[in-house]
Amino acid sequence: MTPWKWTMLSDGWTAAHEAAAIAGGSWRKKVRFWATAVLLEHPSHGPVLFDTGYSSRFFSETARWPMRLYRLFTPVTLTEPRGLVELLRQRGIAASQVKHIIISHWHADHIGGLRDFPAAMLHTHRVAWDSVQGLRGVAALRKAFLPGLIPDDAASRLRWLREGDDVFGDGSLTVLELPGHATGQIGIRFTDERGQAVLLAADACWLSVAFREMRMPHPITRIIHDWASYRQSLVRLHELHRAEPRLLIVPCHCPETAARIAVPHS
C-alpha cells in the first residue's frame, strides 16, 4: 500500500485561555490556536486536503452583525492573507489540481478556503452537512458557521463519509467518527512515508494532553459542545493512545501540531 506524504499548513491563528481548553488549565495563560490544514499527497490520488484554514473570507464574512461577534470572541490573525491556495501555490500545486477535500467539520476555521478549490469533491459526514443547512444569523453563529464560506455549487460536489470508510478504496485512508465538538465531526487515519501511523483528530480535543491524560475542556465550553459525545470521542482517543502508543494523534489546534507547520518556500 502506498503511503501518504503529509504537510501541515496554516494561514492564521486565534488565541484562547488555557483554562477553557483543558480542565485544570490557567486563566492567565493564553494558548495560540493555529487553524491548520493538512496537504496529503499520494501518487494515485493526487493532492488531497484535510480542512482549508481561515482565508481572508473570514473577515469579509464577519464584517457585519451578528457575525461580527465571531471575530470579537475569537480575534483572528492571518499569517497568509491569500490563504491555503497560496500556500499550495508556493509548493507548486495549483488549486485546480486539488480534486478531494476532506472536511472534518463545518466550523469557519476549517472551511474558510473551500471557495478556492472549485474542482474538488467535498468529503464530509452527512450529519455534519445536514446540521448546518439553513443556518443563518445567530443560529449559525452558535455553531461557529459562516454560510458565505460554502461554495455555491457545494451540494453537487458532496461525497458522504462515515465510520470505517475507506476513502479511496485501497485501505490507505480511513475515517473515524469523532463527534462532540461539532455534529458529525470526522478524523482520518493513514500511514505516512516514514511508516508512521497518523490520526488527524480535528477538534476532538484542543490540546494533546487532553487525550493523553483524559482531561475534558472547561464546562464553560458545554455552550458549544455536545458534552456526552465529546467525552466518548475523547475516551476513544485516550484508549487508542494507550493501545497504540506509537500512533501519532494530531489534534488540529494543539501547539504540538503547530510545531509541525511547514515554513513556506520563498
Ligand SMILES: [Zn+2]
Ligand atoms: Zn477548529
